[in-house]
Structure formats: structure tokens, C-alpha cells
Amino acid sequence: MITLNDNVNILPGVGPKRLDALHEIGIFTIEDLINYFPFRYEDLGERLPSETLDGEKATFKGIVSTPAVVTRFGKRSQTRFGLMIEHENVRVSFFNQPWIAQNVEVGQEVAVYGTYDAAKASLTGMKVISKASNEFDPIYPSSKQISAKTIRHLIEIAWADVRGTVGSLVPDKIRQKYRLLDRNTQIENMHFPADMEQAKLARRSIAFEEFFIFQMRLQLLKLADKNFSGEGINYDSKALNKFEAGLPFTLTGAQQKVVSEILTDQKRPVHMNRLLQGDVGSGKTVVAAIALYAVVTAGMQAALMAPTEILAQQHAINLALMFEKSGVDIRIELLTSGMKAAARRQLLEDLADGTIDILVGTHALLQPDVMFHHLGLAVIDEQHRFGVNQRAKLRENGVNPDILAMTATPIPRTLSITTYGEMDVSIIDQLPNGRKQIQTRKISHNQLDSAINFLKQQLSEGAQAYVVTPLIEESEALDVQNAQAMYEALQLELPNDTIGLLHGRLSNDEKKALMADFKRNKIQVLVATTVIEVGVDVPNASIMLIMDADRFGLAQLHQLRGRVGRGTRQSYTILVADPKTDYGRARLDAMVETTDGFILAQKDLELRGSGDILGTKQSGVPEFAVGDPIKDLKMMEVAQQEAISMVSTDDWDKSSENQELVDYLSRTMAHYRHLD
Ligand code: ADP
Ligand code: MG
Numbered sequence: 001m002i003t004l005n006d007n008v009n010i011l012p013g014v015g016p017k018r019l020d021a022l023h024e025i026g027i028f029t030i031e032d033l034i035n036y037f038p039f040r041y042e043d044l045g046e047r048l049p050s051e052t053l054d055g056e057k058a059t060f061k062g063i064v065s066t067p068a069v070v071t072r073f074g075k076r077s078q079t080r081f082g083l084m085i086e087h088e089n090v091r092v093s094f095f096n097q098p099w100i101a102q103n104v105e106v107g108q109e110v111a112v113y114g115t116y117d118a119a120k121a122s123l124t125g126m127k128v129i130s131k132a133s134n135e136f137d138p139i140y141p142s143s144k145q146i147s148a149k150t151i152r153h154l155i156e157i158a159w160a161d162v163r164g165t166v167g168s169l170v171p172d173k174i175r176q177k178y179r180l181l182d183r184n185t186q187i188e189n190m191h192f193p194a195d196m197e198q199a200k201l202a203r204r205s206i207a208f209e210e211f212f213i214f215q216m217r218l219q220l221l222k223l224a225d226k227n228f229s230g231e232g233i234n235y236d237s238k239a240l241n242k243f244e245a246g247l248p249f250t251l252t253g254a255q256q257k258v259v260s261e262i263l264t265d266q267k268r269p270v271h272m273n274r275l276l277q278g279d280v281g282s283g284k285t286v287v288a289a290i291a292l293y294a295v296v297t298a299g300m301q302a303a304l305m306a307p308t309e310i311l312a313q314q315h316a317i318n319l320a321l322m323f324e325k326s327g328v329d330i331r332i333e334l335l336t337s338g339m340k341a342a343a344r345r346q347l348l349e350d351l352a353d354g355t356i357d358i359l360v361g362t363h364a365l366l367q368p369d370v371m372f373h374h375l376g377l378a379v380i381d382e383q384h385r386f387g388v389n390q391r392a393k394l395r396e397n398g399v400n401p402d403i404l405a406m407t408a409t410p411i412p413r414t415l416s417i418t419t420y421g422e423m424d425v426s427i428i429d430q431l432p433n434g435r436k437q438i439q440t441r442k443i444s445h446n447q448l449d450s451a452i453n454f455l456k457q458q459l460s461e462g463a464q465a466y467v468v469t470p471l472i473e474e475s476e477a478l479d480v481q482n483a484q485a486m487y488e489a490l491q492l493e494l495p496n497d498t499i500g501l502l503h504g505r506l507s508n509d510e511k512k513a514l515m516a517d518f519k520r521n522k523i524q525v526l527v528a529t530t531v532i533e534v535g536v537d538v539p540n541a542s543i544m545l546i547m548d549a550d551r552f553g554l555a556q557l558h559q560l561r562g563r564v565g566r567g568t569r570q571s572y573t574i575l576v577a578d579p580k581t582d583y584g585r586a587r588l589d590a591m592v593e594t595t596d597g598f599i600l601a602q603k604d605l606e607l608r609g610s611g612d613i614l615g616t617k618q619s620g621v622p623e624f625a626v627g628d629p630i631k632d633l634k635m636m637e638v639a640q641q642e643a644i645s646m647v648s649t650d651d652w653d654k655s656s657e658n659q660e661l662v663d664y665l666s667r668t669m670a671h672y673r674h675l676d
Pocket of ligand 2: 284
């Protein structure tokens with residue numbers, strides 16, 4: 001008698017080679033095997049030719065109208081006969097199955113499964129179906145080493161023994177509420193459906209089960225997280241108020257709201273894991289500054305991690321200025337990859353003994369020798385630029401600090417309840433007052449002259465400008481050349497202004513000096529490759545001219561545009577392009593139509609087709625065997641709600657109804673630690 005926990009090698013015909021092949025596709029135990037599901041069914045159910053598309057596979061049932069004729073060409077053969085289906089005659093032909101001729105007679109009723117050619121009214125037969133009516137062939141994902149047929153066969157053998165012994169993971173109450181099948185039935189109907197409808201219902205139940213298990217894990221992680229580092233940040237409210245009062249502006253309502261969400265989290269003796277989302281220019285930095293300072297007032301240290309050195313440098317400078325202006329005396333340091341060994345050693349010493357209050361840097365902060373005295377908070381800027389692993393790594397460093405991740409990218413619902421499902425989310429849904437709407441225009445290359453004239457006039461009124469040249473993927477050299485050429489051309493065109501050139505080949509010190517000069521208005525026009533894409537903040541810069549704008553993605557264009565419109569000047573974004581594709585044109589049109597990041601993100605999904613980005617690994621959407629978190633979003637939401645209410649019920653894990661679930665979750669613990 002085979003049981004669920006048995007190794008698959010207990011099955012007849014599974015030797016070392018087959019066992020390897022099974023392991024390869026993730027099947028170790030009998031339980032794994034019976035949970036290895038078909039990804040589709042070949043519908044052998046009969047249809048009429050008029051209901052069948054050209055090239056589609058279908059089963060036609062009819063009366064044999066002409067005798068079967070076999071033509072042989074050497075070893076190969078073709079068998080042909082006519083099939084009358086209602087009043088339509090279809091020519092059927094089989095290749096290399098000459099014996100079929102012996103089994104069909106004129107006047108006999110047969111059903112043939114094959115590929116339909118509508119123009120020729122012919123069917124290339126694959127098999128003759130004996131018991132005509134609804135039949136299905138489940139198709140299993142297979143590999144070179146093991147065929148779908150073998151998998152199917154093994155499942156049949158195993159299922160004969162274990163059917164009826166599979167306990168349900170989704171508790172009865174929930175199953176009844178959503179009319180879900182029990183686990184035995186859902187597995188049986190997945191492998192051996194009587195009809196398409198049955199397979200569909202089984203699939204629905206299994207998808208829910210997958211989602212529910214996934215959400216249970218997320219919620220348990222979240223819970224474990226909260227119970228883990230029980231450090232409350234006992235910040236000094238008075239000092240914080242004083243800092244806020246010293247800022248050159250008052251916080252928007254949206255900023256106040258998220259600040260209070262964050263501070264509340266910080267104060268509680270639980271671990272914070274929060275995502276702060278706010279469109280470009282919505283003022284996330286100052287929110288971060290308050291959270292960072294709160295930690296410092298409690299006598300701890302804080303870290304701010306940015307995706308690029310430029311941005312890290314800028315953050316270090318801005319924070320220092322912000323605190324200085326508010327009369328706050330704390331020590332902020334920048335850790336860069338290009339530091340001299342002695343300086344780095346000193347900095348690490350000061351960090352380890354707690355002299356440094358806030359450390360800013362890139363992922364260089366994650367190096368193992370970077371040890372804090374008492375790290376209370378890590379802020380991650382432009383978090384979408386970092387992998388999940390880097391997020392996890394930061395948390396491994398020393399104590400488990402509170403995490404505040406910031407992003408300008410709106411999080412589609414699917415991601416927010418899967419990939420970011422263990423995080424709490426705060427949203428800044430308002431831009432600071434007094435911002436003028438950025439005007440966006442698209443022009444073609446032959447209108448560049450008028451754009452330059454416009455630029456001249458704006459510069460004469462005291463504005464500053466970015467001119468962005470496109471990143472040429474194939475060649476960094478070309479990339480720099482391109483920017484260099486633009487730089488030289490503008491020097492000729494704009495003799496009264498100082499032009500700067502910023503690109504990826506410059507050293508960090510050179511970049512830093514250029515940005516500082518631009519910020520101090522010693523440079524009026526900054527020609528740059530996309531290195532300036534994220535985060536850069538120079539409020540007096542009000543013009544963003546983007547060359548070959550159709551080479552950029554929508555998210556990138558939106559980020560670039562977000563570099564202007566930060567001060568009181570009317571700002572402009574000029575997109576120079578002659579797009580050759582509809583997709584290119586559509587992106588530019590979208591940019592002209594709206595400045596709302598959320599609308600653009602949706603638009604981006606539509607334009608790319610959700611399959612492209614969301615279906616792939618880079619999107620960060622987890623993959624499931626059966627359920628599709630994009631298509632079945634609603635179901636994922638329901639699963640989330642049920643999981644939340646489950647884990648918040650007292651002693652849910654002691655109740656006998658949930659025992660299968662609890663066992664399963666603890667058995668599969670190792671599989672989901674990667675989410676952490
Ligand atoms: P982002 O959310 O894109 O990181 P920043 O934090 O860089 O935005 O802020 C954009 C600009 O808006 C900065 O110049 C910042 O000083 C300014 N700013 C932030 N909050 C306010 C506010 N409440 N009122 C006015 N200006 C603000
Ligand atoms: Mg920012």
C-alpha cells in the first residue's frame with residue numbers, strides 16, 4: 001500500500017534515472033506527484049466543423065461516407081476516407097496509421113480527433129475515439145528526461161492507493177463559504193475529470209488552496225517578524241517637533257499622515273517593515289529624515305541606502321543641510337565605494353562605536369564589515385531598484401532594524417498583496433502646494449532649433465536645465481560620445497551659460513563636483529546620460545529636454561520628468577523624438593496626456609501587455625503551479641482576507657479543524673523562508 005509520504009521510488013518502473021528526472025521537476029514524494037497537475041486538457045469533446053476554427057484541434061463525429069484508401073510511399077502511408085457530419089462532408093486523413101483502414105467501414109459511426117483545415121474541409125486525424133462523447137486528455141508539463149505519458153501513468157498507479165487519504169488544507173468553513181471542493185475531489189478531478197466543467201472547478205479550488213497557503217505563510221512571516229525584534233523606538237517628540245518647525249516648508253497633509261503612521265510603528269515594540277509609496281516629487285525624503293531623526297533622538301543609529309552613488313551623495317548633503325537649518329546637531333556620514341582605505345577604516349570605527357548617527361550609502365552598506373553600534377532603522381530609497389535579496393540582507397546585518405522602503409513606482413495590487421505582502425504600506429497621495437503642473441511637449445528632431453531657442457530664453461530668465469541623451473545599450477562608448485557631442489553643440493549654441501557633462505565614465509568625485517556645481521547654479525545646463533534618472537533634486541532646474549525620448553521606457557520618462565517641477569518656476573519637459581513604432585508613439589502620447597504616475601504605470605502595463613512584464617520573473621510576481629495571481633487577483637484578495645482573519649483568531653493553530661493545515665505549513669516551512 002502506497003502512502004502520501006512515501007518516496008516516489010516506491011512506484012514500479014522508477015529506477016535511478018527516472019527518479020532523477022522526477023526530482024528535476026520537483027517530485028520527491030507521492031504527495032508531490034499527485035500534486036503535479038496538468039497545465040491543460042486536450043478537449044476531445046465532439047464539435048461541428050462550423051464551430052471549429054482553422055487549425056484548431058477538435059473531435060468530429062459522423063458517418064463514414066467513402067471507403068478508406070491507403071496510399072503507401074515506402075515506409076510511410078496515408079489513409080483517407082470521407083466523414084459525413086450532419087450535412088457536411090469532411091475529408092479525413094491519417095499518416096502512418098494504415099491499420100485504421102481496417103477499423104472503419106462505410107456507414108459506420110466514428111469520432112475522429114485531429115487538426116481541422118477549414119479551407120480544404122479536411123481533418124488530419126490523430127486518433128479514432130472509441131467511446132465518443134466528452135473526453136479529455138490531461139497534458140502534463142514534461143521534460144526531455146520524462147514524458148507526460150509516464151508522469152500520467154505514475155499518477156494513476158499512486159492515486160489508486162492514496163485516493164481518499166488526502167486531508168484538506170483549506171478549513172471546512174472556508175471551503176463551504178466559497179463552494180470549494182475538498183482536497184481529494186479536487187485532486188481527482190484535476191487528473192481525471194469527467195468533463196471540462198469538472199476540471200475547471202477543480203482548478204478553481206486548487207488555485208484558491210495555493211493562494212491561501214501562500215497568504216498564510218506571508219501572514220505568519222509578518223507575525224513572526226512583529227514578535228521578533230521587540231524594540232520600541234523611544235523617540236523625543238519635542239526634538240522632532242522642533243526639527244519640523246525648522247523646515248523651510250510645512251508638511252503636506254499626506255506627508256503628515258505617513259509620518260504619523262511611521263512614528264507609530266517605530267514606537268511600538270514590534271518590528272517595522274513598511275513601504276512608503278509616493279510619486280516623484282511628493283516629498284519622501286523629508287519623511288525619511290523625520291524617521292531617521294526619530295531613531296537618533298532615541299540614542300540609536302540609522303542608515304539610508306540609495307541605488308546610486310550620486311543619489312547617496314545628494315541625500316547626505318540634503319540631510320546635512322536640512323538638519324543644520326533646523327539647528328539639529330547630528331553626525332551624518334557617507335560611505336562610498338571609492339573611499340581611501342584609511343578614511344574607510346576610520347569611518348567604520350566611528351560607526352561601530354556609535355559616534356556616527358546616520359550613515360548614507362549605496363548597497364556598499366551591506367558589506368559585512370559595516371557594523372553599527374545600534375542600528376534602529378534602515379531606510380531604502382527607490383526600493384524598486386533593489387532586489388528582494390538586498391532587502392533581506394540589510395535585515396541580516398546585526399540586529400533586525402526597522403525597515404522603511406521608499407518607492408515612486410505605484411505598486412500594482414497584484415504585487416502589493418504578493419511580493420510586498422508582508423509589508424505595511426503608506427502612501428503619499430498629494431504633491432506639495434504651489435507646484436505648477438509640468439508642461440510636456442513632444443517635438444521631432446527637425447524642431448530642435450526652436451526648442452533650443454526656448455531653452456535660451458528660459459535660461460536668460462534664470463532657469464536651469466537638464467539635457468538627457470539616451471543610453472545606448474550596446475555601447476557605453478557610443479553613449480558617452482553622444483552626450484559629448486550634445487555637450488559641444490550646446491557650448492556653441494549657449495555661449496553665455498556654463499554647460500556640464502555628466503556620464504557614467506566619470507569618477508564619483510567628478511560626478512559629485514558636477515552635481516554640487518549644478519545645485520549651486522554654477523552650471524546652468526547639465527547634459528547627462530540617464531545617470532541622473534532617479535532621485536536628483538535641484539529645485540531651480542525647470543527644463544528637462546530628453547533626446548530620442550522614444551528610446552526610454554515610460555517609467556524612466558516619468559522619473560526623468562520628475563527631476564523638474566520641484567520649485568516655484570513653471571517647468572517644462574520636452575521630448576525630442578521621431579518614433580518609428582506605434583508603441584514608441586503611444587508612450588510619448590501618454591507622457592503628454594498625464595503627469596500622474598499611477599495612470600502612467602497602468603498605461604505602461606496596458607501598452608506592454610501584462611504578460612510581458614508581469615508574467616516574467618523580473619516583475620517579482622511569485623509563480624504558482626495552477627493559480628495566476630494576475631488573472632485571479634480577486635481570488636488572491638479573498639485568500640489574503642481569509643488568511644489574515646485566520647491568524648488573528650486565538651489558538652487557530654490548536655484547533656482540530658486546522659490540523660492538516662498547521663502540519664502542512666510546518667512541514668513546508670523551509671520552502672518559504674526565501675520570502676523573508
Ligand atoms: P521624492 O518623493 O521624489 O523623493 P523629494 O523628497 O526629493 O521627492 O522632494 C521633492 C522636492 O519637494 C524637494 O525639493 C523637497 O525639498 C520639496 N518638498 C518636500 N516636501 C515639501 C512640502 N511639504 N512643501 C514644499 N516643498 C516640499
Ligand atoms: Mg526621492
